[in-house]
Amino acid sequence: MIRSFQNLNRKKGNHKMSEKFQIVGSLLRPQNLLDYKSQIEKRDDIQYPFYNDFEGYQACETQAIQDVIQKQIDHKLSIISDGEFSKSLWHLDFVWGLKGVRRLIAEHGYFFRDFDETQTYETRRDIALAFDEKLSGHNHHFIDIYQEIQADAAGHTTKLCIPSPSHIFGEWSFSREQNAEQSNDSYYQEPEVFKQDLANAYQEFLSNYAKIGGKIIQFDDCLWEMFSTDNPNSPFTGGHIDQTSIQDLAQTFIDLNNSIIDYGHSLGLKVWTHNCRGNYDSRNMGGGSYETIANLFLGQQKYDRFFLEWDDERAGNLSALDVFKDRTETEVVLGLLSSKTATLDDEARVLDLLEKASQIIPQDRLFLSHQCGFASCDNGNALTENQQWAKIDQGQQIAADFFGI
Numbered sequence: 388m389i390r391s392f393q394n395l396n397r398k399k400g401n402h403k404m405s406e407k408f409q410i411v412g413s414l415l416r417p418q419n420l421l422d423y424k425s426q427i428e429k430r431d432d433i434q435y436p437f438y439n440d441f442e443g444y445q446a447c448e449t450q451a452i453q454d455v456i457q458k459q460i461d462h463k464l465s466i467i468s469d470g471e472f473s474k475s476l477w478h479l480d481f482v483w484g485l486k487g488v489r490r491l492i493a494e495h496g497y498f499f500r501d502f503d504e505t506q507t508y509e510t511r512r513d514i515a516l517a518f519d520e521k522l523s524g525h526n527h528h529f530i531d532i533y534q535e536i537q538a539d540a541a542g543h544t545t546k547l548c549i550p551s552p553s554h555i556f557g558e559w560s561f562s563r564e565q566n567a568e569q570s571n572d573s574y575y576q577e578p579e580v581f582k583q584d585l586a587n588a589y590q591e592f593l594s595n596y597a598k599i600g601g602k603i604i605q606f607d608d609c610l611w612e613m614f615s616t617d618n619p620n621s622p623f624t625g626g627h628i629d630q631t632s633i634q635d636l637a638q639t640f641i642d643l644n645n646s647i648i649d650y651g652h653s654l655g656l657k658v659w660t661h662n663c664r665g666n667y668d669s670r671n672m673g674g675g676s677y678e679t680i681a682n683l684f685l686g687q688q689k690y691d692r693f694f695l696e697w698d699d700e701r702a703g704n705l706s707a708l709d710v711f712k713d714r715t716e717t718e719v720v721l722g723l724l725s726s727k728t729a730t731l732d733d734e735a736r737v738l739d740l741l742e743k744a745s746q747i748i749p750q751d752r753l754f755l756s757h758q759c760g761f762a763s764c765d766n767g768n769a770l771t772e773n774q775q776w777a778k779i780d781q782g783q784q785i786a787a788d789f790f791g792i
Contacts, residue, residue, distance in 0.1 A: 403787035404463030407753070408779075409720050411661050411694055412548040412605065413477065413760025414459075414470035415767045415775050420451045424765040427475055428511045431492045435483040436473075436528045448472060449535065456539040462779055466603070467540045468548060470762075473532045475513070477607055477763040478550035478558075482516060485588050486523035487574065491515035500620070500670060508670050511764065516562070518574045522584045524592030534599055544603070547596065551606035551660065552589050552647050553640035556582055557613075582643060589647045597654040604651060605659040605694075606644065611684040612664050615675025617703075637680075641687050648689045661694035666727065666759040666768070676703025686710035692718040697740070698725040698732075698758035705740065708747045719748055722758035724782050729770035731781050741789050755786045 416424065423444045427437055438445040455470040474480040483490050496510035533547050559581060563573075575581040596604060613621045614637045623633045644660075651658040662684070664673055677685065677695065685693065685707060697705070711717050721744055723737045737755070744753055761768055761775050770778075 404465075404783050405786035405790060405792060406465040407755060407790040407792060408464075408782045408786035409466060409694070409754050409756045410459075410464060410468070410779065411722070411726075411756055411758075411760040412468045412471055412546070412607075413474075413762045414455055414472075415762050415770075415772050416470075416472055416765050417451055417454070417772075420447055420472060421765060423447060424475055428513045429492075431490065431513070435480070435490060452532075452535060453539050456536065458776070460540070460543060462776060463783065464779075465544060467536070467543045467545045469532060469536050471548065471760065473529075475765050476511075477548070477760070478554060479514060479516070481527075481529060481549045482555055484528045485592075486525065487518055487520040488522070489517040489519055491517055497665075500673065502670065511766075516559070517572075518559075518581075520574055522588040524588035524590070525595065527592050527595065529592070530595050530599060533596065533601060537600060546603035546605055546659070547601060548605040548607055548661070549592075551608040551644055552585055553643045554606075554608045554610050556585055556643055557610045557640065559585075582639075586643065586646060590650050593647070593651050593654060593656065597656055601656065603657045603659060605661060606647075606690075607661045608644075609663060609665055610640065611662050611680055612673060612675030614683065615677075615679045617679055618673055618675030620673030621675060637683050641683060645687070645689050652689075657691045658689075659692040659694065660688065660690045661759070663696035663722070663759040666763040670727075677707035678703045681707040681710045691716070692720060692754075694720040694722060694756055696722045696758040698722055698727075705744050705747065708744060711748055711752075715752075718752045718754065719744075720754040720756045722756050724755070724757040724778065724785075726757040726759050726761045726775075726778070727768050729774050731778060734781075734785055737785055738789055741785075750790060753790075755782060755789070757782065 423441050426441060427433065430440070433440040452469045452472050455472055456467055459467050459470070471477065479490070482488055490513060493512045493515035496512045496514060498507040498509055500506075501508040529547065529549065533545075536545050536547070559575075560578060575584070593604065612618050613623055614633065615621060648658045664675065693711075708719065711719055721741065723740050724732045741753070741755065757778070761770070
């Protein structure tokens with residue numbers, strides 16, 4: 388049964404809190420901030436972080452971050468982020484902030500599945516990247532942003548979300564294949580050289596992050612399901628594909644991530660990951676179950692905590708959790724709730740799946756979340772801010788009811 392907002396609102400102010408409920412990171416931006424963000428995506432004559440290009444933008448963003456951090460505290464969330472209000476897109480702002488990268492407008496955006504699952508839906512187009520010199524992660528704008536988060540959170544536990552190294556390496560690799568002529572002008576021509584410099588830039592960034600007191604870094608990733616053999620939207624499926632080379636590429640992704648995870652651990656960081664199958668304007672990019680990639684991306688990656696998307700049947704059943712049975716230090720956040728819908732979630736379904744998951748992994752290593760953030764890119768999903776917070780309150784309530792804490 389799906390509960391109505393009216394039923395939940397009768398309990399407003401009395402909802403329980405639970406540290407077992409987590410948010411992935413992003414939240415819906417206020418309209419005054421979106422007024423600036425919508426201008427950014429159409430311009431390629433501006434320089435990240437764009438503060439000097441739009442009068443009042445930095446002050447607006449700073450105030451919006453302060454406000455959303457206070458709202459998270461008011462809603463008793465145990466781990467605080469900036470709601471990703473400092474970003475335009477979940478992954479590319481981090482890359483724009485690396486030395487050696489130039490932001491470009493592409494001929495087209497990413498293509499997601501529209502609601503009827505037969506048509507495509509094009510995203511914004513400021514997704515192209517030019518690499519003009521050797522990458523560096525020093526003096527990154529995200530360090531300034533995180534210091535703001537720390538100050539505004541006033542002692543609460545905080546985290547920062549950035550794309551995984553393998554996701555950026557993957558996008559660079561696929562872009563080269565699709566835009567060979569443009570790639571000829573790039574500073575980087577050899578994948579191994581790019582991969583090594585990218586890894587070095589991540590290490591530089593993480594070192595600076597740890598120095599200012601960062602404790603938790605979350606690597607977001609949307610490419611795992613490309614390797615799912617049951618993903619009808621993957622370019623890697625079909626009889627004409629050399630599956631050995633595809634498995635080698637998957638291992639390259641895993642090894643790259645693990646090298647940076649190991650480095651993060653050496654700095655004393657907790658390194659988490661979030662995976663989903665795309666989240667843009669309440670649409671997804673494709674399917675692919677976790678069972679078919681469990682021994683790769685779930686079983687081999689050394690993350691301390693996995694946020695996994697399980698809000699519908701695309702993810703498959705929970706049997707993929709078997710790979711975590713003997714990883715006694717690894718935690719799993721089940722994304723059983725949906726950030727894509729405006730209605731509250733089916734509590735009976737969520738409680739049933741939590742019970743089934745707890746038969747595989749002990750409850751002390753399980754958490755609950757939505758499958759993704761509410762605004763992976765600044766336009767956000769198709770719901771209001773009030774509906775967003777009602778869904779967050781519901782998640783808190785379900786977690787408290789199930790886990791008892």
